[in-house]
Amino acid sequence: MSEFRMPSLGSDMEAGTLVEQSVAPGETVKRGDVIGAVETQKGVIEIEVFQEGVLDKWLVDLGTTVPVGAPLAMILEAGEKPQEALPPDTEPLPPETVPTPPETVPTPPDVDPVHPDTRPTEPDIAPSPPEVPETTPPEPTRAPPEVPPSPTVEPDSPAPEIEPFPEAEPPPSRMRITPAARRLAAQRGIDPVTLVSASGDVLTRRDLEATPPSKSSPVTTDFRAAIAAAMSRSKREIPHYYLSHDVDLTAAEAFVTTQNAGRPPTERLLLGAVCAKAIATALKKYPEFNGHYVNDQFQPSKAVHLGFAINIRSGGLVAPALFDADSQDLDALMLSMRDLTARVRAGRFRARELSEATVTLTSLGERGTDAVFGVIYPPQVAIVGMGAPRLRPALHENTVTARLQTTLTLAADHRVSDGSRGALLLRAIDAQLQKPETL
Amino acid sequence: MTLSQTATALAEELYKIAPDIDLDDIDRSADLREEYDIDSMDFLNLVTALGKRFQLEMPEADYPRMQTFDDFAAYLDEKTS
Numbered sequence: 001m002s003e004f005r006m007p008s009l010g011s012d013m014e015a016g017t018l019v020e021q022s023v024a025p026g027e028t029v030k031r032g033d034v035i036g037a038v039e040t041q042k043g044v045i046e047i048e049v050f051q052e053g054v055l056d057k058w059l060v061d062l063g064t065t066v067p068v069g070a071p072l073a074m075i076l077e078a079g080e081k082p083q084e085a086l087p088p089d090t091e092p093l094p095p096e097t098v099p100t101p102p103e104t105v106p107t108p109p110d111v112d113p114v115h116p117d118t119r120p121t122e123p124d125i126a127p128s129p130p131e132v133p134e135t136t137p138p139e140p141t142r143a144p145p146e147v148p149p150s151p152t153v154e155p156d157s158p159a160p161e162i163e164p165f166p167e168a169e170p171p172p173s174r175m176r177i178t179p180a181a182r183r184l185a186a187q188r189g190i191d192p193v194t195l196v197s198a199s200g201d202v203l204t205r206r207d208l209e210a211t212p213p214s215k216s217s218p219v220t221t222d223f224r225a226a227i228a229a230a231m232s233r234s235k236r237e238i239p240h241y242y243l244s245h246d247v248d249l250t251a252a253e254a255f256v257t258t259q260n261a262g263r264p265p266t267e268r269l270l271l272g273a274v275c276a277k278a279i280a281t282a283l284k285k286y287p288e289f290n291g292h293y294v295n296d297q298f299q300p301s302k303a304v305h306l307g308f309a310i311n312i313r314s315g316g317l318v319a320p321a322l323f324d325a326d327s328q329d330l331d332a333l334m335l336s337m338r339d340l341t342a343r344v345r346a347g348r349f350r351a352r353e354l355s356e357a358t359v360t361l362t363s364l365g366e367r368g369t370d371a372v373f374g375v376i377y378p379p380q381v382a383i384v385g386m387g388a389p390r391l392r393p394a395l396h397e398n399t400v401t402a403r404l405q406t407t408l409t410l411a412a413d414h415r416v417s418d419g420s421r422g423a424l425l426l427r428a429i430d431a432q433l434q435k436p437e438t439l
Numbered sequence: 440m441t442l443s444q445t446a447t448a449l450a451e452e453l454y455k456i457a458p459d460i461d462l463d464d465i466d467r468s469a470d471l472r473e474e475y476d477i478d479s480m481d482f483l484n485l486v487t488a489l490g491k492r493f494q495l496e497m498p499e500a501d502y503p504r505m506q507t508f509d510d511f512a513a514y515l516d517e518k519t520s
Contacts, residue, residue: 257499260499261498261499261500262498264490264496265483265486265487265490265497266487268483268499270479270480270483271479272479272480313457313458313459313476314459337480338480338483338484341480342484365478365479366472366478366479367472367473367478
């Protein structure tokens with residue numbers, strides 16, 4: 001028997017709200033299965049299990065906010081019998097074994113659950129892998145949980161104005177609400193449960209817009225708070241240095257145009273994918289920019305899991321990982337980018353994607369500025385910025401002509417690398433972009 | 440103002456991408472990407488969705504004819520008639 005715990009989905013996360021239980025008690029799970037979804041400051045994130053077994057029971061009700069590390073569910077290893085023959089809907093375990101907040105006062109998902117003084121553990125290390133299974137032998141006695149007891153909902157916090165999930169009836173398995181509406185609800189501090197759809201059975205953004213904003217709605221969103229926390233930590237801890245380098249994209253653009261002629265829209269490439277591939281390829285030779293800085297030590301990563309900064313329309317930014325960007329071919333990487341962007345825009349991505357990026361690419365797109373200087377996302381050690389590609393006067397074969405150009409930048413961690421290596425990395429990316437057909 | 444079938448389809452697909460922008464608030468003869476704040480990935484998704492809907496190839500070479508809402512709708516009209 002082991003506990004499945006609220007994973008840490010990035011260094012800036014302290015708590016999350018269970019919003020989906022996709023696996024029912026008694027169902028078999030295997031490594032990598034999505035068993036539920038958690039709402040965090042960054043949106044709804046699917047959580048995966050890292051072990052084989054059978055889901056014994058959920059320890060946390062839908063709509064309940066618990067800190068990182070708190071047990072969410074119990075998983076039986078294959079062949080193991082449940083410890084007690086508890087019907088699945090009985091009260092959760094006694095309070096000394098289950099450090100979840102009291103059920104009677106579930107924090108609504110929109111209330112900031114974070115307390116400076118109840119920070120669970122140093123959230124540095126990417127998701128405390130649930131495979132460190134504090135395996136409790138199937139005896140009647142239980143080992144005491146390692147996690148500190150979770151903060152109970154603070155007594156002096158203003159009483160939430162909005163009804164939390166109703167207790168009487170079992171919560172719906174999934175609220176029928178569009179992602180845009182869900183985000184807007186979160187921003188406005190509205191619990192969607194309290195709303196009725198005007199148009200039918202699915203709550204839309206329009207329904208939300210018709211609802212007057214709640215008085216207590218925080219102007220600064222949770223999202224902003226999450227970004228602020230991560231970026232403050234970055235600037236506090238990481239000695240950044242910056243480089244910039246102008247790169248000619250004429251060859252890369254021509255390559256994309258040639259490739260796309262005759263391709264249906266579903267198979268078309270974007271210049272951004274070519275650049276991502278060039279960066280991932282170049283990083284292979286410069287491992288000191290790809291990995292995590294944890295416990296005063298740099299741990300390089302073999303694979304390049306390229307964090308790809310994606311802005312969210314309603315405000316905010318996430319940089320989930322394109323896994324193995326170095327070993328995927330260009331077409332596969334492009335599909336990954338499309339898939340990831342679509343899921344992020346829909347407010348839904350996977351836990352691993354948030355915590356396992358090893359380096360980040362930030363690009364402001366065609367309507368951005370000439371250059372963007374990034375802030376490193378801890379525990380990563382580098383961020384590559386790509387400015388808006390535009391025609392600029394440039395010297396080409398001894399003549400000044402209009403060439404499609406951009407400015408690449410690098411912000412990197414001086415604890416791990418120096419400017420001379422950073423310069424070589426930017427030049428290597430440049431070189432890759434001059435021969436896109438080899439990518 | 441009533442929209443043609445293609446313009447309605449275009450508006451619907453744009454709403455999926457940019458639900459926060461109202462067609463009534465945009466300048467239909469101005470740059471679509473500016474008006475809707477969409478990037479190249481959004482634009483590709485828009486082209487993909489409309490290509491599927493109307494069984495059109497919508498080659499990149501035609502992108503210059505899809506730069507504003509009105510031009511885009513006219514392009515779809517021409518290709519579907």
